[in-house]
Amino acid sequence: MSGNGEYKAGLLEKMPKTIRKMFNWGRSFSLWPVHLVTGCCSPEYMQLFGPRYDLERWGVLPLASSRQSDVMIFVGNVARKMMLRAKRVYEQMPEPKWVYVIGACASSKGPFPESYSLVRVKDYMKVDMFVAGCPPKPEAIHYGFLKLREKVLNEVGGGGSAETVKPTQ
């Protein structure tokens, strides 16, 4: 209960399997993403909440606030400076939380392998879902969300990715 990422996800693990499945079902239909625009895959991501791709069919509700969200979304290239802010937003989110990385730059530096400023998100936090593409089509991002939903649905423990691999600086 402290907000600095120290969360003991023990309570849900001790519960019977049916109750755990019920809560996993609830979580899987209520993945609220926090929209942090790090790069230029953002327009592809924004289309998901319009009439054509409507992700709210699966209960995904776009929010402006990090305190109430579940999925941290990196859209596009993440610079070293941006990573500081992104880490702060990530730490503001309550457990359980998931990380979803969109685009080649954020996954593996994409077309800029020797860049001095770009970083890979997976070096800083545990990532639950990658979507490749430069930029990925909205269908691909939609598919990634469905895959993330399946992952949440079949989770055994308390869920989420609390561990951080490397400090920010």
Next chain:
Amino acid sequence: MIDPILDFIFTNLDPLIRIIIYPGITFIMLFTIFAVWYQRKFLARLMLRMGPVHAGKFAGWLQLIADSLKLLTKEIIFPEHSYKKLFLISAITLPVIPAAAIALVPFAPGYAIFNVRGYTGILFLAIMSLYPIFIVLMGWASNNKFTLIGAFRTIYLDVAGEIPLFLAALGVFVWAGTYDLQDIVAQQATMWFVIPQFLGFLVFFISYFAMIEKAPLDIPEAETELVFGYRTEYTGALFLDTMLGDYINVLAWGLMMITLYFGGYNGPAIFADPVLNGAFWILFKLIILLAITYTVIISYARLRIDQAIRLGWYYLIPLALLNLIITVILKYVVLEGGV
């Protein structure tokens, strides 16, 4: 041990049913769940989207259950240097205020949770005017600039919206000649008060958006300026609690509008039982009112805070006073022929 409890239950069966089941807790909770689902589906249809579909077999009707399950198991974060007890208590108390006010609204002839006669209209408005106080406490206890600005804006907006709303309600009380909500509803069996009180209804309807804090007057929680307004720092179950308070507030003001202007439980007899008939007509009117509310929410942009205050003080309060004068002249001079 069990006998006195059973005895108590059977001797007080009718009030217990009122408190626990029909106009009480169960009805309020179920209606809140329905209202959020209805809002999401309705707004989605207005944007040519589908809204929640896949949670539950029929039209995503389990969506709110899924959201509640998730929010109940989220971590609860107390911000640094926040007043923890106040932070907790104000969020928990928030849904109680409008739910307590609903206890005074008649749902059938002589059928309210707190079945008293007399100054119930005034009492309803008095209870509802406590609601912003808890919002201010929430915003202050969170120790965050966004929540504090949201709380200040709530005060501004309530001063600008509450006074014209109360003056508009006063017009109805003068026209009916009583403060009693059950009498007011009973007098509307022949004609709804929206017809003689149309000006007052307009003022009430605009102030209603200030009181429920929805667009175009959702200034306290302006998403693009103040993240979530006064509830920015609330996570998990406490966030669920604040949203519950929000939607019960909408329900309470909606019921008040129906009671004052649209004839409450009155309507053509469909069911023989007056309670069932009243329930049908109240729900029917509420659903139509919510549809109009959501259409306004999706259609209009947010006013600035100074525009909202100017709307309240320059236009709504003079209109409400004009309505009051017209009402007095109509009732005591034209209809009754002399003061």
